Amino acid sequence: MRVVLQEAPFDLGAESAAFARGGRDMGAIVTFTGVVRDFPDRSLEAMEIEHYPGMTEAAMTGIAQEATARFSLGDALVIHRYGRLRPGEMIMMVATAAAHRQDAFDGAAFLMDFLKSRAPFWKREITADGAEWVAARETDEDALARW
Amino acid sequence: MNVLYFAWVRERIGVPREDVETSAETVRDLVAELAGREERYALAFSDLDALRVAVDQELADFDAPLVGVREVAFFPPMTGG
Structure with a gap:
């Protein structure tokens, strides 16, 4: 299991390839990548991500540990960025490895649902009209109820 | 006690963290104490349903006791991922 919090961009290809080289008894690997999305009706200049140093790392680790135990994951990777990101930049990724695909998919979905509402990150959108x-x-909170 | 603010709570209160001398027994007592101090706190804490709290870096509720606590943080619902 690896949990990374960083300001710098990450290399999705290199991270995915390294993760996939992990274990021979894992038949399924799922990766998810979150990207800064522009909007058709308003031009996004940047997205700023603030976090709570200390608690963020602990929350990310706790969520990854729970996903690993619950879905019998052979391995899990969580990378989340903070700071100022531009449209099209990758914000975060998760990868899960399991013996079978359902656990890998469920593990990744669980990670995403909990990272969204239980890891202390806050996003702010910067447009020509100001920051919000x-x-x-x-629905983010409802998503947790299904687990 | 170290009190931290994030996102728009930080913006409304005007500082990211401060040392608060308090004898508040619960988070709710601390909120009432701060809100009674100055308008900017009253504004930030006007709707507790819109706020979340962490006590010593663990999510908690507003009735959480503050005995022995070193750090309390206030922030809006998280938007990670």
């Missing part, structure tokens, strides 16, 4: 904090959606 991204509000959490009720």
